Amino acid sequence: xxxxxxxxxxxxxxxxxxxxxxxxxxxxxxxxxxxxxxxxxxxxxxxxxxxxxxxxxxxxxxxxxxxxxxxxxxxxxxxxxxxxxxxxxxxxxxxxxxxxxxxxxxxxxxxxxxxxxxxxxxxxxxxxxxxxxxxxxxxxxxxxxxxxxxxxxxxxxxxxxxxxxxxxxxxxxxxxxxxxxxxxxxxxxxxxxxxxxxxxxxxxxxxxxxxxxxxxxxxxxxxxxxxxxxxxxxxxxxxxxxxxxxxxxxxxxxxxxxxxxxxxxxxxxxxxxxxxxx
Amino acid sequence: xxxxxxxxxxxxxxxxxxxxxxxxxxxxxxxxxxxxxxxxxxxxxxxxxxxxxxxxxxxxxxxxxxxxxxxxxxxxxxxxxxxxxxxxxxxxxxxxxxxxxxxxxxxxxxxxxxxxxxxxxxxxxxxxxxxxxxxxxxxxxxxxxxxxxxxxxxxxxxxxxxxxxxxxxxxxxxxxxxxxxxxxxxxxxxxxxxxxxxxxxxxxxxxxxxxxxxxxxxxxxxxxxxxxxxxxxxxxxxxxxxxxxxxxxxxxxxxxxxxxxxxxxxxxx
Amino acid sequence: xxxxxxxxxxxxxxxxxxxxxxxxxxxxxxxxxxxxxxxxxxxxxxxxxxxxxxxxxxxxxxxxxxxxxxxxxxxxxxxxxxxxxxxxxxxxxxxxxxxxxxxxxxxxxxx
Numbered sequence: 150x151x152x153x154x155x156x157x158x159x160x161x162x163x164x165x166x167x168x169x170x171x172x173x174x175x176x177x178x179x180x181x182x183x184x185x186x187x188x189x190x191x192x193x194x195x196x197x198x199x200x201x202x203x204x205x206x207x208x209x210x211x212x213x214x215x216x217x218x219x220x221x222x223x224x225x226x227x228x229x230x231x232x233x234x235x236x237x238x239x240x241x242x243x244x245x246x247x248x249x250x251x252x253x254x255x256x257x258x259x260x261x262x263x264x265x266x267x268x269x270x271x272x273x274x275x276x277x278x279x280x281x282x283x284x285x286x287x288x289x290x291x292x293x294x295x296x297x298x299x300x301x302x303x304x305x306x307x308x309x310x311x312x313x314x315x316x317x318x319x320x321x322x323x324x325x326x327x328x329x330x331x332x333x334x335x336x337x338x339x340x341x342x343x344x345x346x347x348x349x350x351x352x353x354x355x356x357x358x359x360x361x362x363x364x365x366x367x368x369x370x371x372x373x374x375x376x377x378x379x380x381x382x383x384x385x386x387x388x389x390x391x392x393x394x395x396x397x398x399x400x401x402x403x404x405x406x407x408x409x410x411x412x413x414x415x416x417x418x419x420x421x422x423x424x425x426x427x
Numbered sequence: 428x429x430x431x432x433x434x435x436x437x438x439x440x441x442x443x444x445x446x447x448x449x450x451x452x453x454x455x456x457x458x459x460x461x462x463x464x465x466x467x468x469x470x471x472x473x474x475x476x477x478x479x480x481x482x483x484x485x486x487x488x489x490x491x492x493x494x495x496x497x498x499x500x501x502x503x504x505x506x507x508x509x510x511x512x513x514x515x516x517x518x519x520x521x522x523x524x525x526x527x528x529x530x531x532x533x534x535x536x537x538x539x540x541x542x543x544x545x546x547x548x549x550x551x552x553x554x555x556x557x558x559x560x561x562x563x564x565x566x567x568x569x570x571x572x573x574x575x576x577x578x579x580x581x582x583x584x585x586x587x588x589x590x591x592x593x594x595x596x597x598x599x600x601x602x603x604x605x606x607x608x609x610x611x612x613x614x615x616x617x618x619x620x621x622x623x624x625x626x627x628x629x630x631x632x633x634x635x636x637x638x639x640x641x642x643x644x645x646x647x648x649x650x651x652x653x654x655x656x657x658x659x660x661x662x663x664x665x666x667x668x669x670x671x672x673x674x675x676x677x678x679x680x681x682x683x684x685x686x687x688x689x690x691x692x693x694x695x696x
Numbered sequence: 697x698x699x700x701x702x703x704x705x706x707x708x709x710x711x712x713x714x715x716x717x718x719x720x721x722x723x724x725x726x727x728x729x730x731x732x733x734x735x736x737x738x739x740x741x742x743x744x745x746x747x748x749x750x751x752x753x754x755x756x757x758x759x760x761x762x763x764x765x766x767x768x769x770x771x772x773x774x775x776x777x778x779x780x781x782x783x784x785x786x787x788x789x790x791x792x793x794x795x796x797x798x799x800x801x802x803x804x805x806x807x
Contacts, residue, residue, distance in 0.1 A: 165431065172435050233684065234580070236456025244455040253570075255458050337580040339687060346626065374581075374684035378667040379453050391451075400451030500786045508786075514779040607746040615752075644748050644790040648797035 196314035197301035200409040203291060206242040214291035219409045220315060221299055224308070225267075227330045228405075229372040234336045235259045239380075239404050248276035257288070259335050313412055318366070328370070345373075350391075358421045380404050456684075459584035460484070460569035463679045465505045466559055474512070476557040483679050484583050485567050488596045489531065492675075493642040498605040499523045503650075503674050512540035521556070523605055581685045588636070598640075620661075622690060629692040650674050737772045741784060744769065745791040751798040759799040766792035 200219030208214055222231065231237050235256060238244040244256060251258035260267070263274030273284060286296040308326070309319040320326045331338065345368050350360040367376070380401060396403035396413055407413050416422070457464070463483030471478045486495065495501050499520060502508040508520065515522035524531075527538035539556060554563050576595055579586040590596045600606070615638045620630040637646070651671060652659070659671075666673040667683055681688050744765050751759070766788055773784045 169431065169435070232453060233456070236458065238455035239453035250458065337578055337584075339580060343626075373686050375453065377686070378663055378683050380451055382664045382667055395451060404452055497787070497790060500783045502786070509782065511779075514782065517779050519779050519783050607742045609746045609749045642749065643751060644794040648793050649790070652797075 194313075196305075196310070199314040199412075202241045204241060204246065205291065206245065207247060208289055212285045213289040213293065215288045216290050216297075217288075218301070220301060220305060223317065223328065223409070224304075224315075224320070224326045225329060226332075227328045227370050227372075229370065229375055230330055230332060230336065233372055233374045234332065239408075240399070251276040252278060260332065265332075311411065311415075313415070317410075352420070356424075358423070360419045361421060362419070456581075459573065459582075462582045462682075463487070465678075467505055467510065468559075469506050469509055470511060471557055476553055477561055478559040479556045480558045481556075484569065484585070485572070487587065487598065487679075488572070488590075489598060490602070491598045491600045491640045493640065493645060494600060494602050494606060497642050497644050498602055498607070503645075515540035518604075523602065579681065579685070582681045587681075600639075619692065628690040630689045631691050632689075737769060740765070740769055741773075741788065745787065748791055748794050751794055754798070756799060756802050759795050759802070762795045763792055763799065766795070 197218075197220075200223075202217040202219070203214050204217060205214030232239060236244075237246075237256065246256040250256050251261065254262055257275040260272050261275035263271065263277065265272050273287065275288060277284060286293055287298065290296045305315050309316045309323065317326070321328070330336070345364040347364050348362055350362050352359055391401045393413070395401050396406065399408065402419075403413065406418075411418050460482075465481040465483070466478050467481060468478035496503060500508070501510075501520065510520045514520045515525065518526055521539040524536050525539035527535055529536045537552065537555060541552070554561055555565075573583065573585050577586040577589040577593070578584055579589075587596070591598065601608075615634040617634050618632055620632050622629050661671045663683070665671060667677065669677055672689075673683070676683060744762055747754075747762065754762070770785075770788060773781060773788060775781075776784065
């Protein structure tokens with residue numbers, strides 16, 4: 150027979166697990182929301198916006214935030230050149246680029262100095278101290294229209310596409326692009342370390358195939374120093390545990406994959422598809 | 428109820444710890460003139476002065492590591508020495524050279540932390556070191572300094588070893604009043620360190636060069652405690668956290684991104 | 697009235713003297729008087745720590761002696777003024793640490 154106290158107790162018992170599930174769900178959503186990749190349930194960004202970085206640490210009021218589009222630069226240069234030789238961080242606003250350092254020939258100013266020529270053209274100077282301000286909007290274009298020279302659709306017309314944007318791997322294998330890895334005055338020539346062999350990364354989930362990690366391709370684009378030791382502390386295989394949660398919030402593989410390289414919702418990019426029990 | 432709360436809190440930590448952790452992301456690379464910069468602020472702000480900005484690049488071109496870190500006695504981590512203005516005034520620590528009397532490059536080296544009461548003119552003198560956040564003119568320009576020196580990929584962008592080998596810099600190994608006239612240094616042999624990772628070249632550790640610059644006491648036993656070769660394991664994780672090799676080779680000597688500088692022995696097929 | 701005036705003058709004079717001393721700095725007379733005693737510990741320190749470069753060539757007994765001498769010197773350095781105590785304790789620690797380290801390595805080698 151349900152007395153008043155029994156009824157209370159029952160309700161309390163029912164509430165507990167429900168609240169726990171609610172709390173777990175909220176936490177999961179919170180950690181996903183803090184991620185910068187796009188899961189299937191969310192609307193995918195426009196291909197022209199994939200890899201876009203807004204830099205407004207110092208320029209938000211005047212002359213306006215900088216919009217950096219990865220698609221333009223990665224068609225011309227390897228990741229290593231910018232992120233190792235020039236030294237950009239891999240998070241927006243973490244580098245602390247200032248007009249002064251650009252003028253001194255660092256960061257953007259390493260190439261954008263008004264003197265260096267590339268592909269037959271002189272690269273425009275960033276943060277020029279000249280009075281003429283019309284050039285500023287070429288980079289400080291947040292919120293402005295019709296100020297940029299290159300437009301995504303026209304620029305990437307010939308390049309092979311994937312769902313999220315340009316398929317850069319295929320573009321390079323089919324010789325549509327030939328990224329440059331060395332810039333005079335910035336890069337120092339060194340004997341290359343032997344390229345690393347591909348290897349498998351085991352997963353903890355029995356229904357998920359181990360990752361076929363393409364180490365060799367990664368070293369061609371990134372060198373060793375981009376990933377080691379800051380992103381991946383150790384080179385010994387399978388010594389560190391890298392969870393998908395860490396990837397989602399932008400650590401380890403997620404430092405690139407989800408922000409600039411193909412996003413994590415392309416599971417087959419890393420994990421071979423098909424059932425694991427066959 | 429308490430147990431449930433603890434469980435929920437544990438879940439919070441598990442889910443959020445990844446976003447809170449600072450590893451696994453690529454930090455900005457310090458600019459060549461910033462590499463080796465140490466900010467000292469044990470007492471500066473309490474004394475209404477900006478924190479001190481110490482640049483390694485100018486000092487390491489003039490002295491070996493041992494002169495400062497053994498003979499004068501600076502610690503190897505910011506804030507550990509506990510330098511006070513009084514110490515400098517009495518001619519120790521920074522005041523060992525920055526005393527207004529020592530001659531370098533034909534000029535007397537400016538005095539640090541003069542013990543007179545500060546007037547407006549003195550404030551400018553203080554700013555030469557207490558310069559964090561201020562634009563202070565220096566006698567030495569990094570670009571003019573580094574231009575003739577052989578280049579390297581990381582750190583200051585300067586190949587310090589080569590610069591010394593070809594005589595472009597001549598770091599002094601002796602400082603009057605601090606360095607003890609020492610007996611001839613018994614040369615230490617270079618030795619091999621097994622990288623223990625398949626395919627990763629082994630390291631030929633340049634013990635000889637290290638002892639020329641550092642002496643013995645700088646590293647032993649405080650940085651390298653294990654005595655028998657091969658007994659201690661130095662993992663790259665430890666090193667990147669600033670232990671063993673990482674005491675120098677993260678912030679001052681060539682950084683860990685320059686794999687080939689250490690991993691030099693070719694892999695046996 | 698007169699007494700008050702004199703008292704006030706004397707007081708202001710005292711303040712001026714104290715302020716003047718504070719501005720110029722206290723006279724450093726103590727150091728010169730104890731110079732010979734200082735040199736003794738300094739000479740001992742120089743003698744012990746000048747041999748660190750050759751630590752590997754010493755016998756175990758020599759190293760043990762050097763460590764003993766460091767331990768004897770330590771209380772003398774503890775009595776110095778704050779600055780020199782800080783500097784020389786650090787240097788002695790490194791120097792003694794090195795000898796202990798080399799001694800341990802020789803003992804391990806024998807085993």
